[in-house]
Structure formats: structure tokens, C-alpha cells
Amino acid sequence: MSGSLILLHLAGAVALMLFATRMVRTGVERAYGNVLRQHLRSVMSRPFKAVVAGASLALALQSSTAVTLLVASFAGSGMISGLAGQLAVRGAEVGSALIVKILRFDLSMLMPLCVLMGTVIFMSTEKRTWRQMGRILVGIGLLLLSLRLIGEASEPLRTSAALPAVIAYFSDDLLSAYLLAAGVTWLFHSSIATLLLMAALADRGFMPPELGIALVLGINLGSSLIAPLLTRHAAPAVRVVPMGNLLMRGAGSLLILAACLWLEPSTAWLGDTEAAQMVNAHILFNVFILLAGIPFSRWVVRASERLVNLTDGSSADAASEPVELSALDESMLDKPQQALANAAREVVGVCETVEIMLQRVIELYEHATEEEIKALARMDDRIDEKHASIKLYLARVNSRPLSQDEALRCQELVGACVKLEQVGDIIVRNLLVHVRRKKSRNLEFTTEGWRELATLHGFVLANARLAFNLLISRDCDTAARLVREKDRLRELERTMSQKHFERLSDGTERSIETSSLHLDTMRDLKQINSLLVSIAYPVLEEHGLLRSSRLTRAARQSAE
Numbered sequence: 001m002s003g004s005l006i007l008l009h010l011a012g013a014v015a016l017m018l019f020a021t022r023m024v025r026t027g028v029e030r031a032y033g034n035v036l037r038q039h040l041r042s043v044m045s046r047p048f049k050a051v052v053a054g055a056s057l058a059l060a061l062q063s064s065t066a067v068t069l070l071v072a073s074f075a076g077s078g079m080i081s082g083l084a085g086q087l088a089v090r091g092a093e094v095g096s097a098l099i100v101k102i103l104r105f106d107l108s109m110l111m112p113l114c115v116l117m118g119t120v121i122f123m124s125t126e127k128r129t130w131r132q133m134g135r136i137l138v139g140i141g142l143l144l145l146s147l148r149l150i151g152e153a154s155e156p157l158r159t160s161a162a163l164p165a166v167i168a169y170f171s172d173d174l175l176s177a178y179l180l181a182a183g184v185t186w187l188f189h190s191s192i193a194t195l196l197l198m199a200a201l202a203d204r205g206f207m208p209p210e211l212g213i214a215l216v217l218g219i220n221l222g223s224s225l226i227a228p229l230l231t232r233h234a235a236p237a238v239r240v241v242p243m244g245n246l247l248m249r250g251a252g253s254l255l256i257l258a259a260c261l262w263l264e265p266s267t268a269w270l271g272d273t274e275a276a277q278m279v280n281a282h283i284l285f286n287v288f289i290l291l292a293g294i295p296f297s298r299w300v301v302r303a304s305e306r307l308v309n310l311t312d313g314s315s316a317d318a319a320s321e322p323v324e325l326s327a328l329d330e331s332m333l334d335k336p337q338q339a340l341a342n343a344a345r346e347v348v349g350v351c352e353t354v355e356i357m358l359q360r361v362i363e364l365y366e367h368a369t370e371e372e373i374k375a376l377a378r379m380d381d382r383i384d385e386k387h388a389s390i391k392l393y394l395a396r397v398n399s400r401p402l403s404q405d406e407a408l409r410c411q412e413l414v415g416a417c418v419k420l421e422q423v424g425d426i427i428v429r430n431l432l433v434h435v436r437r438k439k440s441r442n443l444e445f446t447t448e449g450w451r452e453l454a455t456l457h458g459f460v461l462a463n464a465r466l467a468f469n470l471l472i473s474r475d476c477d478t479a480a481r482l483v484r485e486k487d488r489l490r491e492l493e494r495t496m497s498q499k500h501f502e503r504l505s506d507g508t509e510r511s512i513e514t515s516s517l518h519l520d521t522m523r524d525l526k527q528i529n530s531l532l533v534s535i536a537y538p539v540l541e542e543h544g545l546l547r548s549s550r551l552t553r554a555a556r557q558s559a560e
Helices: 003-042 047-061 064-076 082-103 110-124 128-159 163-172 174-188 191-203 209-230 236-263 274-311 336-366 370-398 404-441 447-473 476-505 509-513 515-542 553-559
Strands: none
Touching (some): 003 047, 003 191, 047 064, 047 082, 064 236, 082 128, 082 191, 082 236, 082 274, 110 128, 174 191, 174 209, 174 236, 191 209, 191 274, 209 274, 236 274, 336 447, 370 404, 404 515, 447 476, 447 515, 476 509, 476 515, 509 515
16 A cells, blocks of 8 residues: 555544544534533532542543633623633543543444444434534544544554654654644644544554653643643633643643653653553643642643733724724625625624523523623614614615516515614523513522523524524525424423423422523523524525424424
């Protein structure tokens, strides 16, 4: 087999591993994301629980970066302290390292079982949570398959004439190997995938122990760079936690690399094989950073805040601040297709603002300051301004000669803009009023009641993203799926209402205190969902898949 073909097979196996890892993570986020987020917030007040919660969430999401970004958003909104955030991220890194250890066991029998069970579950039910569970199982099966494919693809490298020279070069230049591993980890955006790849190569005897340790340290450097770079344009408070992670892991990996180059310690005690030594060294390094981080956490937080403030551009003069541009180009009014595309871009901007509002409002139910409430209300003012501008622009477009398709598209964009403006109004005039009422009366939902609201909110947020994508793609299958989701939400809301009334009949005190608040929130979320789903109707009507207010049988079969 030629060298290029070997690399192609290896690249395909690595791509499958990255895809499977993402598949598992998205499945967990969609099925249990809101519950996991609420649990993480609830335990962040105690250091030990913060570490355990971070590790548990990393095991569930198979990504320490995802946990870092989530914790950073909590810290940025003031829900948790920077110190608690640092400890949670330390735990997440340990959890991420343990995933690699678990996946290194012989799980070959699980591969066909996971794929089979996941496919059966996904294909045999319409329940959202069960379908995501099927997705998770299929993702785990594909992940295990990718590991086997990596091993098979790398087997021919044993006889390669060039590989020994490459390995010898990096074995003599461990600093270059360290930087290479950091770069590959950044490229993959996953320390788990990178380490699994390196360990698979080590299984084939390609990795001397000293080189393996240098690569592990480089992987940790690359992993610690991902979150700071992804949040480089975020608010300073959001960037503190990722920056602290970089200081601890990045500086720690560099110091340990220097110590290894100087002392040249034996690695035999780390494991019987080179691959086991790499995996165990990865776990040991992150446990060491966790333990070292406990006494130094306050100093790391202060140093992170100073570094963030030094690199923050908010203190620059107003002339250097970015200006929000409008896509509504008046010179394109005589070119209907271009003008409609401009209007669509502007409507997408409104979608982004609505999505942010919808995400933040549920967070305010748990922790809200008056400034945060006012900031969310100001976003609705921006939506109102854009709504007026878009309607005026489209009215001018409509006054020009238009084809039938262009006229329908113009009407569709106006309708979508109106519905988005109504969603913004519901969030500010209804949901924010509930937030203020809950805060002023110091009310607390029951654990089950809050879980129901979080689940319903997550359902509506997922449908919102489908609706926003539909404005651009105009895909009839997506439109049909969105309408079907409305029926599912109706059933979900009915079930949750019944459970709420059962808690009332049992005399649960907190349910009685929050009953009005609970039911009003469910009603408003259901109304928001109905407005968002109605964005799909013009697409279905255009394809003849809408009968009265319901999907035709053909549309349902297509969506299924």
C-alpha cells in the first residue's frame, strides 16, 4: 500500500473519531444539556462539589473545552465566582483524561452492540430524549470503530522507511514535538481525539517513551489554548476562567517539559507499554494541576483578571469600537433578488438577537440582577428598531415590479420579522415580569418543577434554531419537522401541567407558592414556540404540503 493511501485511510479514521465524539456530545447536550447546566450551577458554591461536577460534566460531554466555555459563561454573568469556575475546569480536565483511559480498554464487543441498540432506539421512537439516547449510543459505537480503524490504518507504517527518521528527529527535538502536539490538538479541537490517536500509534511501537511524554504535555498546552482563543472577543469576565486554565495547564506543561529535559526521569513506572505510559501521564498531569491549583487558585484568578484587563480593548476610544452595520442597502432596491437577500441577512441578525434573549431569560430565573434584566430589555429595543427598518425596506422593495416568487419571499420575510418582534415582546413583557416577580417574592420552584421548565425551554430553544435555519435553507423537510415538533411540545406541556397539578393536590408547599409563575411561564414558552413554528408554514404551503393548519400525510412521511 502506498504512503498516500495509508495516510488517506488514517485521515478517514481520525475524521470518523472526531465526528463520533461530536455526535456523542451533541446528543448529550440536546437530551440532557439543560439539566446538566442547572446541576452544575447548583453545586458550584462548594469547591469539592465544583471539581466533581466539572469532572462529571466532562465525562458526559466528552469535552473539557465545552465545560470550560459553559463555566466561563456562568462566571461572566456573575452566577459563580472565578475561583469556583477555576476549580470546576480543573475537575473537567481530570474527567476528560479519564475518558481516554476508559476508551483504552478492550471495548470491541460494545461497538456492534452500541450501533445496533442506538439505531433501533433512534428508529423506533419519536420521543426526543430517547432519539438522542440512540444518537449517543451510535456515536459511542462509531468512536470505538474509529479506534480500531486507526490501529488498522497505522499498521502498514511499521514497514515505512521514512517514519523511523521522522520519529528519530522528534525524539532528539522534544520541544518541536511538544509544539507539534499542541498544534494538532488545536486543529482537532479535542485533547481526547489527539491523545487517542497518539496512543494508537504508540501501540504500534512508533513512540519512544520520552517522545510520548513530550507529546502528552503538548496536547495539554494545545487543549488549554482552545477556550481562550474561542472567547477572545467575549466580555472580560467571561475570559477570566479560560485564561486561568491556560496559565495553570500551559505553564505547568512547559515547566514539566523543562524538568523532563533536565532530569531525564524514567517513565517505566507509568505503565507496561508506551501507550499506557502516555495515558497515565496525561491523567497524572491533570491530577497534579488540580492539586496544585487548589492552594494557588486565588492567585491564578487575580493574574487572569490582570491579563484579561491588559488585553481588553473596551477602554479604547469610541472611534475604535466596531459599528453595527445594516445590510439594508437602498441602492439595491431596483434589484429585487439582491434586495431580498439583504433583507434576509438583516432578519438573520434579528434571529441571533432573539436566540440570545431566549437563552439568557431562563438563566435570569435562577439568578438575576436589575442590570441584567435591563440589559435584556434593551435588546428588545434593538429588535424593535430593526423590525421597523426591515418592514420599511421590504415595503419599498414590494413597490417595485416583482415576480411571483419574489413577492412570496418578500411576504415571508415580513411575516418572519413580525413574529420575531412578537417573540421579543413576550420575553420582555411576560417572562421578564415573571423573573422580577420571582426575585421580589424570593420564590423557589420545586426540583421537579424547575426541571420541567428547563426541559420545555430547551425544547423551544431547539425549535427556534430550526426556525432560524429554515429562513435561509427553506428546506421542506426541516419545515415539516418543525411543525411536528409543535405537536410534541403540546403533548409535553400537557403532561407537565398534569404533573404540576398532581403536586398541588399533594399539598407541596413550593408548588403552591409558584403555581401561577410556573403555569404562566409554560404558557409563554408555548406561545413563543407557536410563533416560531409558524415561520415554517410559507415553505410548506409553497410545496403543497400544508392543509389548513396541519401537515398533509406526505409531509409527515417526508419528515419521518
